[in-house]
Each structure stands twice: as C-alpha cells, then as structure tokens.
Amino acid sequence: MDVSIIGVGQTEVKEMWETSIRHLSWYAIEAALDDAHVSKVDALFVGNMLAGELSQQNHLGALVADFAGMRGIEAVTVEAADASGGAALRQAVLAVKSGMVKTALAVGVEKMTDQTGASVTRALATGLDTDYEMMQGLTTAGMGALIMRRYMYEHGVELADFAGFSVNAHANGADNPLAMFRNRLRAESFISAPLVADPVSLFDMAPLADGAAAVIVTSKERAMDMVPQPVEIVGSAIATDAFALHDRRDLLWLKAAELSAQKAMAQAGVVHDDIDLFELHDSFTIMAALSLEATGFAERGKGWQMARDGEIARNGRLPISTFGGLKARGNPGGATGMYQIVEVVRQLRGQAGACQIADAKIGMAQNIGGSGGTAVTHILQIRD
Amino acid sequence: MEVSRHWRLQKQRYELVGETCDSCGVKLFPPRDVCLECEAPAQELYTFTGLGEVFSYTTIYDAPAGFEHNAPYQVALIKLEEGPIVTAQLTDMALDEAYIGMPVEMVTRKLRTDGEEGMIVYGYKFRPICFEPVVN
Numbered sequence: 385m386d387v388s389i390i391g392v393g394q395t396e397v398k399e400m401w402e403t404s405i406r407h408l409s410w411y412a413i414e415a416a417l418d419d420a421h422v423s424k425v426d427a428l429f430v431g432n433m434l435a436g437e438l439s440q441q442n443h444l445g446a447l448v449a450d451f452a453g454m455r456g457i458e459a460v461t462v463e464a465a466d467a468s469g470g471a472a473l474r475q476a477v478l479a480v481k482s483g484m485v486k487t488a489l490a491v492g493v494e495k496m497t498d499q500t501g502a503s504v505t506r507a508l509a510t511g512l513d514t515d516y517e518m519m520q521g522l523t524t525a526g527m528g529a530l531i532m533r534r535y536m537y538e539h540g541v542e543l544a545d546f547a548g549f550s551v552n553a554h555a556n557g558a559d560n561p562l563a564m565f566r567n568r569l570r571a572e573s574f575i576s577a578p579l580v581a582d583p584v585s586l587f588d589m590a591p592l593a594d595g596a597a598a599v600i601v602t603s604k605e606r607a608m609d610m611v612p613q614p615v616e617i618v619g620s621a622i623a624t625d626a627f628a629l630h631d632r633r634d635l636l637w638l639k640a641a642e643l644s645a646q647k648a649m650a651q652a653g654v655v656h657d658d659i660d661l662f663e664l665h666d667s668f669t670i671m672a673a674l675s676l677e678a679t680g681f682a683e684r685g686k687g688w689q690m691a692r693d694g695e696i697a698r699n700g701r702l703p704i705s706t707f708g709g710l711k712a713r714g715n716p717g718g719a720t721g722m723y724q725i726v727e728v729v730r731q732l733r734g735q736a737g738a739c740q741i742a743d744a745k746i747g748m749a750q751n752i753g754g755s756g757g758t759a760v761t762h763i764l765q766i767r768d
Numbered sequence: 769m770e771v772s773r774h775w776r777l778q779k780q781r782y783e784l785v786g787e788t789c790d791s792c793g794v795k796l797f798p799p800r801d802v803c804l805e806c807e808a809p810a811q812e813l814y815t816f817t818g819l820g821e822v823f824s825y826t827t828i829y830d831a832p833a834g835f836e837h838n839a840p841y842q843v844a845l846i847k848l849e850e851g852p853i854v855t856a857q858l859t860d861m862a863l864d865e866a867y868i869g870m871p872v873e874m875v876t877r878k879l880r881t882d883g884e885e886g887m888i889v890y891g892y893k894f895r896p897i898c899f900e901p902v903v904n
C-alpha cells in the first residue's frame with residue numbers, strides 16, 4: 385500500500401514564552417487538520433527530543449492526543465534526538481502501510497525556551513554519548529567543530545569556504561514569514577562572527593527555538609479522493625551509524641545519511657537528477673556539506689563547492705534550505721524534521737510563495753540525529 | 769549525576785581500561801562487549817598506555833551546565849597509539865598550542881563539580897608530551 389500526505393501545518397519558529405508544548409502541538413495539528421479537511425485521525429506519533437529534560441514532561445503521546453480532542457486514539461512519542469521529527473513521520477508511514485491504521489498524524493514539537501543558556505546546551509548534549517562525550521564537556525557545537533576542523537585539515541578548506549551555506553539559508557529565510565531569522569547575511573560577517581566552539585561560530589550554527597509542525601498521511605488511494613493535491617511518499621528510510629563521534633570508522637562520512645538516502649532513492653526509483661530540491665540537516669555548515677556528500681550529490685570533500693558555486697541557490701542545480709533551513713528558519717530540535725516535510729510539500733504543491741522552486745515535482749528531506757547516529761530520509765512526489 | 773554512575777565508570781575514567789577482542793585482536797575504548805570490527809564478544813580487559821596524538825580539537829566557549837566555570841576549554845579527539853579514538857579535554861597547555869598530530873599523554877584531572885552536593889568528578893584528560901633529552 386502506498387502512502388500519501390493529505391495535510392500539513394506549522395507554527396512560526398521563534399522564542400514563544402507564552403506558549404506551552406500542548407498549545408504549540410495543537411496549533412500545528414489544527415492547521416494540518418484544516419488543510420486535509422478532516423476532523424479526526426486514527427493514530428498520533430509525536431516527535432520530540434527534550435520535553436522530559438527541559439519541561440519535566442514526558443508521555444507526550446497521550447498528552448497531545450488528549451489536548452487535541454483525540455482521546456481514545458493510539459498515540460506514542462518517538463525520540464531520535466534532533467531526528468525525532470523525521471522518525472515520527474516514518475512511524476506514521478509504517479502504520480498506514482501496515483494496513484492497521486487508516487489515517488495517521490505525525491507532529492514534531494519542541495519547547496526550547498522553558499530554560500535558557502547552559503541548561504539547554506546540556507540538554508541538547510544528551511543526544512551525544514553522556515558517559516564518554518558529554519562528561520568531557522562536549523556540546524553539539526563542539527561536535528560540529530571537531531568534524532569541521534578535521535575536514536578543513538584533510539581537504540584543505542578554509543573557514544570562508546563554508547560561508548555560502550549560511551548566506552543561502554538566510555537569503556531563503558528572508559522570504560519565509562515563519563522563519564526565525566529574516567535578515568540577509570554577508571559572507572564577510574560569517575568569518576568574523578563570535579565563536580561558539582572554534583571554528584564553529586554563531587553564524588555557522590542553527591539557532592534553537594520553539595516550534596511545531598504536523599503532517600497527516602493516509603493510503604494513496606484514499607488520498608486521491610480526499611484532497612486535490614495529495615503528495616505521495618515514494619521513499620522513506622531510517623538508518624543508524626556509530627553513536628559516538630570517536631567510534632565512527634570515518635569521521636568525515638555520514639554513513640547513516642548515505643544508507644538511508646540510498647534506500648529511499650531505491651524505493652522511489654529516482655536518480656539524483658530527478659530530485660528538484662533537498663531539505664537537508666544544516667544544523668552546522670559542515671553537516672550540510674557532509675549531507676551533500678553522503679547522499680551522493682557531491683564527491684567526498686567537495687560538498688562545500690556546491691555552496692561556493694551557487695548550485696544550492698533557488699535557481700541552482702540542487703536548491704537546499706529553501707525556506708531558510710535549520711540555519712535561518714530556526715532549529716526546533718525534535719520538530720525540525722517535520723518542518724522539512726511541510727516545506728517540501730509546500731514546494732511540490734506550488735504553495736511556497738516567494739520561496740517557490742519552479743516546477744518542483746520531487747523533493748527530498750533528510751533529518752539527522754546526534755552526531756550522525758540516526759538519519760531519516762524521505763522522498764516526496766506530486767503527480768500531475 | 770548519580771554517584772553510582774560515576775563509580776561504575778571509574779576504571780575507564782582513572783585508568784583508561786578498555787577491552788581486547790579475542791577473535792581479531794582489535795583494542796576497544798570505550799569498552800563495548802561486542803567487537804565493532806568482527807562482532808565477536810570482546811570482554812577481556814585491556815589497559816591503554818594513554819599515549820596518542822590529537823586527531824581534531826575545538827575550544828568550547830559556550831559551555832553546558834556543570835562546565836560554565838571551566839570555559840573556555842578544549843575538547844579533542846585523541847587517536848590512541850593502539851588505534852581507538854577517545855573524546856577528552858586537553859590540559860596543561862595554552863589555547864593556541866594545540867595542533868592536529870600533536871603527541872599527547874593521559875593524565876587524571878578534575879572533570880567537573882556535580883550538582884548541589886558539589887561532588888567532584890575526576891577523569892582522564894590529555895596533555896602535551898614533553899620530550900626529555902635522553903642521557904646515556
């Protein structure tokens with residue numbers, strides 16, 4: 385049984401002190417239900433990373449189902465660090481594909497701003513190895529920095545060579561009314577930005593924020609009768625790799641990203657040239673470069689050249705971060721993967737406004753957890 | 769973090785005790801019980817020499833809770849002479865001294881002060897090796 389998306393919804397990405405996890409979830413769900421013209425679903429999968437740590441709130445499946453007026457349905461939380469959103473959609477796809485669930489709702493939600501500064505930095509680091517990385521004071525930015533420094537060393541790349549990723553993300557985010565950052569960024573400011581974990585700077589890493597996004601899926605056959613523009617999920621795969629950075633066979637290769645992309649592309653029966661846009665996990669510019677390499681859009685050590693040469697721009701060979709990506713739209717942890725899906729759907733339906741990629745028919749989204757231990761890849765297609 | 773957790777990890781933290789795989793001979797740190805090369809059981813303990821070199825490094829300015837008072841500090845990937853890579857802080861050196869390939873050795877230092885009870889957690893860090901002139 386094939387699976388299609390019939391509705392999507394999302395909130396703004398920013399600091400929302402006045403809004404709780406349950407409200408954030410509901411805003412995205414309400415928008416998705418409206419979009420799909422349905423009032424109920426049969427199962428709910430909540431993608432979340434940090435509620436237990438930052439809000440002392442677990443058991444989000446039942447909490448969100450109850451708050452959304454869906455008491456009684458099947459509901460669970462799905463956690464895979466910052467790949468929780470993509471992983472939640474994957475569970476929704478499996479549920480529908482199994483035939484046991486008719487219509488499934490996946491919502492990604494994260495509430496970063498219940499705590500601030502050092503507590504959030506520590507909470508995020510729980511996606512790394514607590515005993516052997518976090519106890520040495522490593523942070524997610526430090527993780528990105530360790531990879532980036534080695535990449536620069538092995539491939540003879542300068543810090544300025546990564547600027548193109550952030551410049552592109554901000555240029556696209558400037559046209560997205562829901563984005564956290566809507567300012568343009570100059571390459572000159574990139575290299576002089578304050579350091580977070582040398583060589584990773586403030587303008588290199590994605591800002592943390594609150595947000596929620598939701599996606600409703602059902603069988604392809606039902607979808608065609610329900611909405612005018614169903615978007616088919618033609619590829620869906622999760623893969624894993626070494627959990628800690630130090631245990632990777634190759635520090636500069638995202639094996640899980642490679643495996644999940646290969647699987648999803650084989651399911652979809654597509655080659656690289658067929659893909660019109662790619663929402664990748666640009667939590668750091670180095671992750672964008674490595675994601676392009678692992679998925680086969682660039683050769684090893686050359687992902688950064690796609691940014692330098694403008695190939696990732698909206699009119700380039702492979703547009704990425706078309707609504708600003710994690711870098712400018714903002715990074716609401718476990719919700720990030722669901723934003724990527726919502727954005728690809730809007731592109732394929734031709735509803736992307738000023739961010740629109742012309743004639744987009746096939747889009748890919750890749751959501752990465754931790755330092756690369758989990759990667760989720762989805763490929764979406766709209767039929768004429 | 770809990771006292772029992774720190775107690776459980778003391779052999780790794782103080783002595784860099786890992787494992788050897790009986791089947792293929794590869795050395796493992798941290799210990800993982802299943803060999804990552806050949807997937808055979810690996811439960812024979814092995815104490816690493818603590819010698820290695822810097823594989824990559826970073827200076828952390830934005831520190832997590834528990835480490836705020838140490839910032840800025842350096843975290844590195846150390847390639848041990850037996851093969852594995854370990855994540856550890858650099859110590860006994862200035863922030864601008866580190867370079868990829870720098871020879872280092874393990875020492876025991878304070879990692880952080882934990883929680884309101886102020887329990888001090890000790891563990892491995894790595895410092896530059898000072899080469900003494902050899903006298904015959």
Ligand SMILES: [Zn+2]
Nearest residue numbers: 789792803806
């Ligand atoms: Zn072995």
